[in-house]
Amino acid sequence: MRLAFMGTPDFAVPILAALLDAGHRVVRVYSQPPRPAGRGHKEQPSPVHAFAAARGVEVRTPKSLKSAEEHESFRALGLDAAVVAAYGLILPKAILDAPRLGCLNVHASLLPRWRGAAPIQRAILAGDSETGITIMRMDEGLDTGAMLLREAVPITARTTAAGLHDRLAAMGARMIVEALDGLAAGRLAAEPQPGDGVTYARKLEKEEGRLDWSRPAADLERMVRALNPWPGVWCELGGERVKVLAAEAVLVGGVPGTVLDDHLTIACDGGALRLRRVQRAGKAPLAADDLLRGFPVPSGTRLE
Secondary structure, eight states: OOOEEEOSSSSHHHHHHHHHHTOOEEEEEEEOEEETTTTTTTEEHHHHHHHHHTTTOOOOSSSSSSSSSHHHHHTTOOOOOEEEESSSSOOHHHHHHSSTTTTEESSSSOTTEEESOOOOHHHHHHTTTTTEEEEEEOOOSSSSSSEEEEEEOOOTTTOOOOHHHHHHHHHHHHHHHHHHHHHHHTTTOOOOSSSSOOOEEEOOOOOBBBOOOTSSSHHHHOOOOOSTTTTOEEETTEEEEEEEEEEESOOOOOTTTTOOSSSEEEEETTTEEEEEEEEEETTTOOEEHHHHHSOOTTTTTOOO
């Protein structure tokens, strides 16, 4: 098929690669504009932009798709379909209607659950037992379009956002090729999303990463798995902000915020959180016991 691809972060790269490897003609890629990054704050292209350029595909990085000029440029491509994966811009109706088969979105949840910006992290935070990929035909709503394919994966007690991100990206890459094949053969019909079970995966905010010891230990353990690497999970230890990279909920009790032993087990509401891997600012990650050898946090210490 003659396609455009619209995506920005790492999640979208395997999806674009799968389209190219399957022999589809991706005539243009749209991505978010380059942004300052790294220590020098130099402008860097998005992962999708860099990948597409390396594969010799034309890349456009408009700040908006609202102008008549953008609409006409997109319409002139004569597309069979556009594939969208974590692009980050709203598609106006003129864009949605231009391709012959419409705009197909690769969304990282089992719609209608977790419409919106952060479905992977929100599913883990909520304690969901499963999530997945939905391929949908986009409309003007927020992830409200009719579904073409839907496939689930389990969320276990060890599932992390990073691991789930990679698994769903690979799944989405396979499924979008299947969806295009099905549409080309006329054997795939879109099904409206059910009206029940709608939830919204609001954008992650930096302040969400602070551990609140008055919350249940199970909630805090899910935070550690869901919010690394961004925005990161942290607490105050010895007057410093320390990142928490791995932790487990344990069945011991105490006054919330109290360090219970010499292994960084901290009382929460209904249990405790044992910190397993941590990182001080500007330092390498360490096992919690290794940190304590040079950075003591005695049993009985009360944390904020």
